[in-house]
Amino acid sequence: MSIETFLPQAFVFLVAAVVAVPIARKLGLGSVLGYLLAGVMIGPFVLGLVGGEQREDVLHFAEFGVVLMLFVIGLELEPSMLWRLRKPILGLGGLQVVVSTLALAGGALAFGLGVKPALAVGMILALSSTAIVLQTLAEKGQLESEGGRSTFSVLLFQDIAVIPMLALLPLLATAAATGHDAGHAEATGWLTGLAPWLQTLVVLGAVGAILAGGRLIVRPALRIVAAARQREVFTAAALLLVIGVALLMKGVGLSPALGTFLAGVVLANSEYRHELESDIEPFKGLLLGLFFIAVGASIDFGLIGTRPGLIFGITLGILVVKGAVLFALTRVFRLGLDSALLVTFALPQVGEFAFVLLSFARQEGVLQAGTADPLVAAVALSMAVTPLLLLLNDRVIRPRFGTREQEARPADAIEHRAEVLIAGFGGVGSTIGRFLRANGVGTTVLDSDPERVDLLRRIGLRVYYGDASRHDLLETAGAHDAKILVVALNTPEATLGVVHMAKKHFPHLVLVARAFDWADTHDLIEAGVDHVVRQSLEPGLRLGVEVLRRQGFRAYQAQRAAQRFLHHDLESQDFLTGKRREDRKDYLSAVRARIEDLEEILLRDRRDSDQPRDEGWDDASLRREFGEK
């Protein structure tokens, strides 16, 4: 695609997204529906801004968003969690694919298809849309619930099931194949020439390579990249990782999404998890958006217009059959009614992979165009109504028929979130972290020194690598669930940057910050920090106490003098902050302000007594009143 065609294309897609999504969200419809509607608008049947071929290209390109999404999901799912999900994945997921395939194939038989094409149709339609379902559930915050986990498990199994399906489809051919084209040969990979046992071995080897490579190669490599302290290089490394895994998977004929999901799981325990997540997130979001737009644009209203009864009939049939199978299976697996309804309304559509499989089936001569084309239209339609179905479940079905009980999340499904975030683990930050730990307060630390992060993690602290001024990183570190953010970064500018960001994105956080001198203390208080501690104050006083003692002061006398001075100094700080607020405009420069501050402080020091009052321990007045005159 040349730049001349790319830029106008990109312009059209971005305008559609920027206009449609905020409107859809405002109406409570969710972003997915917004993207889909945007796609319909710019598609060939309304505005006609994107043609058929571009649409295909975009769809293929944007499918990479699904790959990125599964990588991010993998990052959020630790291996132990995946192991706990084995029952829903294999049981619920496996049965869903088998039973739905048979039921849908039965339906196709009733429509007069032959046994083999009917079986192919059943398999293809049994799959659901990972992209639409997960994005919609994530937006509603329902992924963590029992129903959300079950939905995810089914989708994961479907991703695995694609592999044998691709192998089976050619065997179902009735007519002579109309010929392979390169794009689809790729789907099965170069392995087709090998013996079956060798194929299996290569596939297992590839999965093993991801699992071992993630630990042995990727983590050390990321450490080296992180040490370069160049944010965009780390982003590049993250993308490289995902694309590399996707290529490897495609090469051996596995689903790229499945491969990157595994890579994500392997890296879920690593210190770079948050950084990877927030680096991939924007790409994932944009590509998924693009993908949904492309799906919207690919709904063939021409065909729907000519044979509306057939298309809507097929769509409704698919939704009802798959929904019924899902509901029955979730009840067999003893899910609560709320969860069962969620799974039922989340997964009855047909997934994006059906587009690939349908055209593949046509190439292989399994299906005739007359069969495949209405199915393509029905698939797109079923995807488009999914957000509406989930909305229907949320607003109408569940409130009326659901158990209404708050879903009690299983305790082990909740990841422990710390209540205190510490940005910066240098001298001050590490003291705070150790102190809080010694007192049993959980902390999550963000630090941008890779070697230190590595060391601290080996000791067993929850430390993550990353730039704390990025709100997305703070969010993945749990800023929404945290109560307090401690800012202990090593420059006033960085400290103020994090404070401004936190005030904007996480106004609920109590902010505690280390300041360096008077000037940035004012700035931090003005910026809304709840408690500022000036690092020049207490160490200065501690040194002063040592000097006083060597001047002959008693230890307690020197100690009390320092405490008194501390209180006096904090009063001066309050006074100056108030003063600065009033006549802020009068200061021409920060330097001038700083000098005036110092002058004011010195004057106040001289005016106020710094000596502790302690008259109760002084008998001078008693001697005057009662003593021998």
Next chain:
Amino acid sequence: MPNPPAHRLLVLFAHPSLQRSRVHRRLLAEVAARPDVTLHDLYEAYPDFEIDVPREQRLLAEHDTILLQHPLYWYSTPPLVKQWEDLVLEHGWAYGAQGTALRSKRAVSVVSAGGREEAYRPEGRNRYSVEELLRPLEATWRLCGVTPLVPFVVHGTHRLDASGIEAEAARYGAFLDLLAAGGGEAIP
């Protein structure tokens, strides 16, 4: 019903480890339930023992009956109370020829003791009653022209169960109401 101006209550509370206390936390709830009563938590206000003397003197001047609530440690107050006495009750303010700020006010100790009342008798292991043990405080108040009242004592806290604590809290609530109404028995 607001207290008549003549009977404003100030509770000076001192407990170095309130987080471990069952009795005082419950007693404090009685104080907190009465918005007319001022509660001043000394260990919370002065964790570094750096007592703000002018502030304390202002508080004393604004109230009529001063309650000193604390657990009994070695037959006496926790150390911050002693520090408070030393620094706040200044000569020339609280006592002495010019020290008239506290004249005609009333003061009462509210203390908890681990031992049962029988132990605080001439034949018991502590020999003296709590009122007798608190004579130094009583003398301090008298020197300042303050009328000392008979202390409110929660005995046997080691053996109190939940219902026992509830009963003591109710008794304390009634005592606070009595003081607010100007009642209370002065030490002869």
